[in-house]
Amino acid sequence: MTAISLRDVRKSYGGLEVISDVDLDIETGEFVVFVGPSGCGKSTLLRMIAGLEGINAGELLIDGKFANDVPPARRGIAMVFQSYALYPHMNVFENLAFSLKIAHVGKPEIERRVQAAADMLQLTPYLKRRPRQLSGGQRQRVAIGRAIVREAKVFLFDEPLSNLDAALRVATRIEIARLKERLADTTMVYVTHDQVEAMTLADRIVVLNAGRIEQVGRPVDLYDNPRNLFVAGFIGSPAMNFLPATLTFENGSTRIERNGKPLVTTGFTSGGRAGVQNGTLGVRPEHLDLASPEAALFSGTVDLVEHLGEVTIAYMRLDDGTPMLAKFDRTRELEKGEILHLKAEPSDLHCFDADGMALPRR
Amino acid sequence: MSEAPTQATNPARRAGRMLLLIAVAVLMSYPLLWLIASSFKPESLIFSDPGLIPAQFTLANYLEGWNRLGVPFGIFMLNSAVICVLAIVGNLFSCSVAAYAFARLEFPFSKLAFGLMLLTLMLPFHVTVLPQYIVFQNLGAVNTIIPLVLPKFFAVDAFFIFLLVQFIRGIPRDLDQAAEMDGCNKYQIFWHIIFPICRPALVLVAIFTFLWTWSDFFSQLIYLNQVEKYTAPLALNLFIDATSGESAWGMLFAMSVITLLPLFILFVLFQRQIAEGIATTGLKG
Structure with missing residues (x-):
C-alpha cells in the first residue's frame, strides 16, 4: 500500500523554484532516505510532507487521500527535528506526553504510552529531567520518543544525527535501524546529507539535486548503476573518478577512447545515440587494482598518500593531468612520486554521454 | 603559555x-x-x-505618622499594591500576547503596526495625558483606579512589548513547529510553549512594572482625588504642605522609609534580573 504519494509537486519562494516536478510513491512501512547536497530541497520536501511548508502545485496524497491542505497535526505524521525542538520548560515525561495532552487523551493512556516509549528508548531513568540536563544522544531519543508516543503512521526525520559527534552518530544510527525493525509498519522518511546514513538505513534512496529527483532506488542499485553523473559522484566515498573520454556510437554499441587510445570496446550499448561525443568515463577508487604496465588501463604519478588504517588512498595525477583517486588495502606500501599502473574490471566501469546520462550496459 | x-x-x-x-x-x-x-x-x-x-x-515618627492622615498608612500601601498587582497582571498578559503577534504571526500591516508601536516609545507621557484624561472623564472613571490599571490590559507599554518581541524572536521556530505537529493551534502554541519560555523576560516585565507603578506619582495624582483612594506616594505628599502650614518632616521620612521597603526587598530578591534588565535594555530603569 502507498503511504505517501507526491504527484508533480512544486514549491517556489517568490520566483525561485526550490522543488520542481517531484513524483514519488512511498510504500507503507518503507524507510526512504532523501539525500543530496545542502540546498537541494530535501528538507523542504520533507516539511511539505509534514505540512509545515505549503505546496504551490501538484498533489500530496497520504493514505490515498488528498492532503495538500490538511493541517500538520491531522496528517498522522510525526517529525523529529534536526535541533530536536524539545520544549525546554518541560521535563522528559511532559515532552513525551505533550501531544497526547493537547489531543485530550486520558491520563492512564498517556502514562501507558509514555512508559512504553521510554522503555523502548531507555529513557525511563530520565523522565523527570529537563532537556538541558540530558546529553545530545538522550535528547535525540526524547525527540524520537515524541514521535513514537503519537503512534503516528509516518515518521519524518530531518537530519536527526547532524548535531551529534561521530561516535554517538554511529550509535544512534544503529538505534534508528533497530527502531525501524521494531516499528515495521511505520513509514519513515529520513533526510540527510550523509550518504553513509543513507546507504545503511534506507530501503530506498531518493537522490535530490537542485529541487529535482535525480534517481530513486535501492542503495546498492544507486551504487552499482547510477543513472547520471550527479548520482555517480554523490553516492560512494571517496567519490567516483571521472575521466574525459571520446565516445563513438556505432551499430548500437559504444567505443570509448582516451587520448586517442581505445579503452573498452564492449560493455556499453549506444542507447540509440549516434555519432561522436565527448563523454565521461567513471571508475570508483575501490575498483582500481594494480596491474602490469602492459595490462594497465590508467597510469599516473602518486601525489599524496592517505593512510586510514585499514585502507590507503592514493591521490594520483594521470599522464594527461587528470586527477584520480585509488583505494588499496594497506598491504601495499605507497610512496609519493611513485608511478602506478592500474586496471579495473570492465563491469566496474561507468560511461556517461555528453549530457551526463549513464550509458546502458549490455 | x-x-x-x-x-x-x-x-x-x-x-x-x-x-x-x-x-x-x-x-x-x-x-x-x-x-x-x-x-x-x-x-x-x-x-x-x-x-x-x-x-x-x-520611633515616634513611625507610630504617629502611621495614623496622622486620618486613614492608616497601611491603606495607602494597600491601594498602591492593588494597582501594582493589577498593572503587573495586565502587562504580563497583554504585552506578551502583543509581542507574540508581532514576533511570530503575519498579518496585514504588521510591520507598520510594529513601527507605530515603537513610535509611541518616543511619545512623552505628558503629551497623551490630557486626551486620556478627557476620555476617562467621559467614561466616568476619574477618581477610580480604572485609568491607572485598565490600559495595562491593552498592551500600552511599548517598551515591554519590544523587550518581549526581541526575546520571542530568539526562541527557535522549530519549537513552534514541533508544537504545531503536536496539534497546537496558535493560541495553544502561545500558552503552552512561548509564554512559559518567556519567563525570564516576563520576570523583568513584572519587576519593572512594579518599580514604575509603585513610584509613580503624576498619573496617580491626576486621577485619584479622595484621600481614602490615595496611593502611598500621594499620601507622602500630604505630609509636606499639610493644611497646618508646616510640614511634618519626621513623619514624612518615616513613612517614606516604609514606602521604600517593598522596593528595597524587591531589589534584594531580584538584584540580578534588574541589573541584567537595565544592561540589556539600556533604557530607563
Whole structure:
C-alpha cells in the first residue's frame, strides 16, 4: 500500500523554484532516505510532507487521500527535528506526553504510552529531567520518543544525527535501524546529507539535486548503476573518478577512447545515440587494482598518500593531468612520486554521454 | 603559555580601588541613609543635627505618622499594591500576547503596526495625558483606579512589548513547529510553549512594572482625588504642605522609609534580573 504519494509537486519562494516536478510513491512501512547536497530541497520536501511548508502545485496524497491542505497535526505524521525542538520548560515525561495532552487523551493512556516509549528508548531513568540536563544522544531519543508516543503512521526525520559527534552518530544510527525493525509498519522518511546514513538505513534512496529527483532506488542499485553523473559522484566515498573520454556510437554499441587510445570496446550499448561525443568515463577508487604496465588501463604519478588504517588512498595525477583517486588495502606500501599502473574490471566501469546520462550496459 | 594571570593583583591597588568604590557608594546612598537616619530622630533634631547617627533615637515618627492622615498608612500601601498587582497582571498578559503577534504571526500591516508601536516609545507621557484624561472623564472613571490599571490590559507599554518581541524572536521556530505537529493551534502554541519560555523576560516585565507603578506619582495624582483612594506616594505628599502650614518632616521620612521597603526587598530578591534588565535594555530603569 502507498503511504505517501507526491504527484508533480512544486514549491517556489517568490520566483525561485526550490522543488520542481517531484513524483514519488512511498510504500507503507518503507524507510526512504532523501539525500543530496545542502540546498537541494530535501528538507523542504520533507516539511511539505509534514505540512509545515505549503505546496504551490501538484498533489500530496497520504493514505490515498488528498492532503495538500490538511493541517500538520491531522496528517498522522510525526517529525523529529534536526535541533530536536524539545520544549525546554518541560521535563522528559511532559515532552513525551505533550501531544497526547493537547489531543485530550486520558491520563492512564498517556502514562501507558509514555512508559512504553521510554522503555523502548531507555529513557525511563530520565523522565523527570529537563532537556538541558540530558546529553545530545538522550535528547535525540526524547525527540524520537515524541514521535513514537503519537503512534503516528509516518515518521519524518530531518537530519536527526547532524548535531551529534561521530561516535554517538554511529550509535544512534544503529538505534534508528533497530527502531525501524521494531516499528515495521511505520513509514519513515529520513533526510540527510550523509550518504553513509543513507546507504545503511534506507530501503530506498531518493537522490535530490537542485529541487529535482535525480534517481530513486535501492542503495546498492544507486551504487552499482547510477543513472547520471550527479548520482555517480554523490553516492560512494571517496567519490567516483571521472575521466574525459571520446565516445563513438556505432551499430548500437559504444567505443570509448582516451587520448586517442581505445579503452573498452564492449560493455556499453549506444542507447540509440549516434555519432561522436565527448563523454565521461567513471571508475570508483575501490575498483582500481594494480596491474602490469602492459595490462594497465590508467597510469599516473602518486601525489599524496592517505593512510586510514585499514585502507590507503592514493591521490594520483594521470599522464594527461587528470586527477584520480585509488583505494588499496594497506598491504601495499605507497610512496609519493611513485608511478602506478592500474586496471579495473570492465563491469566496474561507468560511461556517461555528453549530457551526463549513464550509458546502458549490455 | 604564561602561568601568571595577565593582570597583576597588586594588593595595594586592590585596596585603593575598593576604597574608591566604597566612597562613591556612600556618596550615592548618602541621601537615602540620611532619610533613614532622620526618620528615627525627633522632629526638632532633623535639621539641627544633620549627622547620620541620631543623638536621640525615637520611633515616634513611625507610630504617629502611621495614623496622622486620618486613614492608616497601611491603606495607602494597600491601594498602591492593588494597582501594582493589577498593572503587573495586565502587562504580563497583554504585552506578551502583543509581542507574540508581532514576533511570530503575519498579518496585514504588521510591520507598520510594529513601527507605530515603537513610535509611541518616543511619545512623552505628558503629551497623551490630557486626551486620556478627557476620555476617562467621559467614561466616568476619574477618581477610580480604572485609568491607572485598565490600559495595562491593552498592551500600552511599548517598551515591554519590544523587550518581549526581541526575546520571542530568539526562541527557535522549530519549537513552534514541533508544537504545531503536536496539534497546537496558535493560541495553544502561545500558552503552552512561548509564554512559559518567556519567563525570564516576563520576570523583568513584572519587576519593572512594579518599580514604575509603585513610584509613580503624576498619573496617580491626576486621577485619584479622595484621600481614602490615595496611593502611598500621594499620601507622602500630604505630609509636606499639610493644611497646618508646616510640614511634618519626621513623619514624612518615616513613612517614606516604609514606602521604600517593598522596593528595597524587591531589589534584594531580584538584584540580578534588574541589573541584567537595565544592561540589556539600556533604557530607563
